[in-house]
Amino acid sequence: MFGTDGVRGVANRGLTPELAMALGRALGGRLERGARVMIGRDTRRSGPMLEGALAAGLVSAGADAVLLGVLPTPAVAELTAAGGAAAGAVISASHNPFADNGIKLFGPDGFKLADAEEAAVEAALEEDGERPVGGDLGTVAHDPDGRDRYIATIHERCPVDLSGLHLVVDCAHGATVVTAPEVLEARGARVTAIGVAPDGVNINEGCGSTHLDLVAATVREVGADMGLAFDGDGDRVLAVDRTGATVDGDQILAICALDLRRRGLLAGDAVVTTTMTNLGFRRAMAGAGIEVRWTDVGDRYVLAEMKRGGFVLGGEQSGHLIDLSHGPSGDGLAAALHLLSALVATGEDLGPAAAIVQRLPQKLVNIVVERKSDLPQADGTWAAVRECEAALGEDGRVVVRASGTESLVRVMVEAPTVEECESWCTRIADVVRSELGGAIP
Structure with missing residues (x-):
């Protein structure tokens, strides 16, 4: 049930109120x-x-639900840890289309639940419990001041002066509408805010980190x-420079690592990232004397390696950056402030x-695809991958993986030329589609 980022599905179909209530009861039953x-x-x-269904399940199990309302995921993680709560939950499908939704769970330290803890909650779904x-019975309470406490923490940890900077900020009609423009303006930036009129169905629609054309066009326009x-x-956060050119998570991570x-604050002189990270990032870090640690795709795996090795910085190409000096989870706003702080310190443009x-x-x-779980046994796909790897050698890479949150198989190829990328991606994707039953959207 739990993927790489909690439980996800089409709201009211795959992810029903009944399931949300059952998850609340299963989680609450494991708490005092x-x-x-x-x-x-x-x-x-x-x-x-x-939200109502999850709260009802918690109350039914004797736990108290504290409703924070619309807030970014990292704010909930921060407030869970800072407020001495036993757990936290975020109802969101992140970058997915609006019809989807999800539930991700956090422990009392603000970190996402480990795989074993998620498995225990899932097992408890089969039990009625006390x-x-x-x-x-538990209680339900509203906490209207949580947003302000989170914003105060952000200001304390990221006290950069942004006076003189003009920023376009795209909130994707999502949760950062209640935090990002206000915080950046308070730090002195002139902010042109877009994607700040959520109506319940327009989240991520043609905007935000998955659709950078809008923010790029707005930057050029203003x-x-x-x-x-x-x-x-x-x-997550991605960026565009003053010309509208994309700056992805690899590049933001590199700027923050440097x-x-x-400043002598990069623990172990190392950074943690995933197999999807571009080889250009590894080469850049090697040139700076910074070690790169690789993990499977998913911020939980990045975080696990950071904690295991005592590292402070990690992230993904998607713009999901984790700086443990700024909080227990990936935080797009904190990452943006770190990026801006680095640019202010050097005087460089992005x-x-x-x-x-x-x-x-x-x-x-x-x-x-119809059967992403069959990917490990898809012999034809892996034969095509080996053929690609042999052809590219050390000058490229291929990664084939099932999405942890959607019915997708992702094929990524890096090669010396665009033509080689296109050719190998097409060949491998055709094999995936024939073996697992699917189509390229």
Whole structure:
């Protein structure tokens, strides 16, 4: 049930109120009576429905639900840890289309639940458990001040002066509408805000970190210094420079790593990233004397390696950056402030700073499939992968993986030329489609 980022599905079909209530009961049943669980959500129309169901399940098990309303995922993680709550939950499908929704769970330290803990919650779904009555039932309370506490923490940890900078900020009609423009303006920036009119169905629609054309066009139109684009739940950020050129998570991570290295704050002189990270990033870090640790795709795996090795910085090409000095989870706003702080310190524009990473041509194809669980046994696919690896040698890479949150298989190829990327991606994708039953969307 739990993928790489919690439980996801089409709201009211795959992810029903009944399932949300059952998850609340399963989680609450594993906590002490009266334990508090912080709940936040993004702006999807289905959010209040699932919020009510999850809270009902918690109360039914004797836990107390504290409703934070619309808040970014990292804010809920931060408030869970800072407020002494027993757990946290976010109702969001992040960058997915608005019809989807999800539930991700956090422990009392603000970190996402480990695989074993998620498995225990899932196992508890099959049990009815104790049903307290009377005064032993849990309670539901609203916390209207959570947003302000999170914003105060952000200001304390990221006190950069942005005076003189003109920023375009795309909130994707998502959870960062209640935080990002206000925080950046308070730090002195002139902000042109877009994607700040959520109506329950427009989250991520043609905007945000998955659709950078809008922020790029707006930057050029208003003559801004750069643009920042968040995803629906605010744990990711991507950027564009003053010309509208994309600056991806690899480049942002590199700028932040070099900044921490200059300040003597990059623990272990290492950074953690995933197999999807461009080879150009590894080469840039090697040139700076920074070790790169690789993990499977998913911020939980990045975080696990960071904690295991005592590292402070990690992230993904998607813009999901984790800086443990800024909080227990990926935080798009904190990452944006770190990026801006690094640029202010060096006096560089974003474009030249991002050029530290010379990206190899990279092609990513998402294939909608019927049987993604059959990928490990797809012999023809892996034969095509081995053929590609032999042809590219050390000058390229191929990664084939099933999505942890959608019915997709992702094929990524890096090669010396765009033509080679296109050719190998097409060949491998055709085999995936024939073996697993699917089509390229």
